[in-house]
Amino acid sequence: MTLSPDQTLLFEIWGIAINATIFYTWVVMAVLTGASMLVTRNLRPDVPPNRWRTTLEVIVQGIQEQIQEIAPNPSRHLLYFAGTLFLFIAASNLLLVIPGFTPPTSSLSTTTALALAVVLAVPLFGITSRGIGGYLKTYIQPSFVMLPFNIISEFTRGISLTMRLYGNIMSGAVIAAILLSVAPFFFPVVMDLLGLLTGMIQAYIFTILATVYISSATSPAKPSQSALPEKETL
Amino acid sequence: MSIDWITVAAQIGNFLVLIWLLKRFLYRPILDGIDARESEITQRMQAAVVAKEQAAEAEADFREQLSDLRFRQSEMTDSAQQQAEAQRDSLLAEAHQRLERERQDWAIHLDEERAKYIAKLHKAGAGALLSLTRKALCDLADQNLETQMAHHLVTQITPMAADLHRAAGSCNAALVTSHAALTPAAQEIVTTGLQQQFPGIAVEYATDAAQAPGLELRLGGAELAWTVDSYVDDLAALIEEQLAAGADLKAQPHEI
Numbered sequence: 005m006t007l008s009p010d011q012t013l014l015f016e017i018w019g020i021a022i023n024a025t026i027f028y029t030w031v032v033m034a035v036l037t038g039a040s041m042l043v044t045r046n047l048r049p050d051v052p053p054n055r056w057r058t059t060l061e062v063i064v065q066g067i068q069e070q071i072q073e074i075a076p077n078p079s080r081h082l083l084y085f086a087g088t089l090f091l092f093i094a095a096s097n098l099l100l101v102i103p104g105f106t107p108p109t110s111s112l113s114t115t116t117a118l119a120l121a122v123v124l125a126v127p128l129f130g131i132t133s134r135g136i137g138g139y140l141k142t143y144i145q146p147s148f149v150m151l152p153f154n155i156i157s158e159f160t161r162g163i164s165l166t167m168r169l170y171g172n173i174m175s176g177a178v179i180a181a182i183l184l185s186v187a188p189f190f191f192p193v194v195m196d197l198l199g200l201l202t203g204m205i206q207a208y209i210f211t212i213l214a215t216v217y218i219s220s221a222t223s224p225a226k227p228s229q230s231a232l233p234e235k236e237t238l
Numbered sequence: 239m240s241i242d243w244i245t246v247a248a249q250i251g252n253f254l255v256l257i258w259l260l261k262r263f264l265y266r267p268i269l270d271g272i273d274a275r276e277s278e279i280t281q282r283m284q285a286a287v288v289a290k291e292q293a294a295e296a297e298a299d300f301r302e303q304l305s306d307l308r309f310r311q312s313e314m315t316d317s318a319q320q321q322a323e324a325q326r327d328s329l330l331a332e333a334h335q336r337l338e339r340e341r342q343d344w345a346i347h348l349d350e351e352r353a354k355y356i357a358k359l360h361k362a363g364a365g366a367l368l369s370l371t372r373k374a375l376c377d378l379a380d381q382n383l384e385t386q387m388a389h390h391l392v393t394q395i396t397p398m399a400a401d402l403h404r405a406a407g408s409c410n411a412a413l414v415t416s417h418a419a420l421t422p423a424a425q426e427i428v429t430t431g432l433q434q435q436f437p438g439i440a441v442e443y444a445t446d447a448a449q450a451p452g453l454e455l456r457l458g459g460a461e462l463a464w465t466v467d468s469y470v471d472d473l474a475a476l477i478e479e480q481l482a483a484g485a486d487l488k489a490q491p492h493e494i
Contacts, residue, residue: 010242040264117249
């Protein structure tokens with residue numbers, strides 16, 4: 005039994021082996037981009053919105069509102085980043101219902117890549133917002149003694165994000181595979197339903213946590229932000 | 239459970255590409271569309287507010303015009319009513335004047351007709367009276383009226399001869415006029431009678447159609463008349479009395 009789709013090599017392009025993780029990532033990217041292009045190709049002010057455009061507007065505005073609840077003054081770049089995170093993870097997890105499809109998020113490499121992207125995005129957004137000096141000051145707050153702990157906190161954030169998403173998605177896939185061998189006609193359906201639910205929840209949690217990390221780096225530290233560890237326990 | 243760092247790098251690249259693709263084909267068109275729609279809605283709402291203000295101004299202007307029109311209408315109605323009343327009073331006064339004038343004309347006409355009728359009646363009555371008298375005198379007494387009138391004239395002047403001499407003075411001619419020509423016998427009687435009282439007097443005879451039947455004698459400043467005027471006047475008074483009684487009887491039903 006293969007636990008990671010990284011080990012499944014599908015084909016080669018110019019001598020580069022393409023595994024299932026990368027291939028299915030491209031599938032998800034193609035689905036998201038294709039759907040967006042189809043809906044927004046004739047998007048003009050004089051054309052009344054149809055149901056598909058309205059659906060995309062609801063999704064985008066929903067993401068925007070969630071970000072605005074966390075970050076007081078979010079930039080569009082934060083929407084691009086966090087929204088793409090959510091849509092990619094959610095689409096990957098929802099495509100689990102397609103037979104033969106392996107979610108890229110069940111790969112530790114994918115979750116690591118997403119976590120690294122968040123870990124790298126936090127200082128980038130922080131420096132963009134506060135400047136490099138202002139951002140580095142956050143590591144010695146509230147006192148210089150907290151510098152090592154803050155540095156450790158930055159890395160543990162990435163690790164926690166990686167393991168949480170990977171564990172939930174991979175475990176669901178593994179449990180479904182095990183139950184498929186035990187009760188092939190009943191449990192896989194139930195587990196797929198649970199997988200859809202947990203997949204959406206994980207996409208939401210991953211995105212929210214990433215937004216919290218970025219917004220904490222872009223806004224001044226406040227006493228109320230002590231609630232962040234509680235969210236991290238999700 | 240292992241991490242393939244090549245796959246990690248590829249996935250980071252894929253994720254960055256996906257961010258760019260979704261920014262290009264999803265976020266920017268959708269958000270720009272939303273912004274454009276919000277801007278359009280804002281513009282429309284502002285236009286609606288402006289249109290509402292204009293409508294309110296137009297409504298106020300219209301109400302003011304309506305009030306002005308109602309006031310003018312009321313004024314015109316009052317003026318027309320006053321003119322109508324004045325014209326009605328004028329027409330009524332004119333009608334009253336015309337009726338009064340017609341009534342006066344009618345009264346004058348009635349008086350004229352009445353006078354004409356009375357004159358005609360007087361003339362006809364005189365003629366009828368004379369004719370009946372002559373016929374009755376002829377049938378009952380076998381006498382001629384003119385002859386008897388001549389005898390009567392002679393009889394009447396005898397007692398007043400002294401007065402006639404004074405009135406006549408130096409006049410030595412007498413004029414006897416009658417409605418119709420006297421018979422020669424009657425002229426002889428009169429001439430004889432006058433010459434007995436006034437010797438040598440010349441007597442002339444003349445007829446006057448306007449004169450009442452009878453005889454008139456003019457002698458110097460004296461003038462004597464024996465005509466049927468008084469009888470005809472009595473007859474006319476009697477007839478008028480009867481006519482007045484008949485008019486009262488006709489007027490009574492209208493008064494009721």
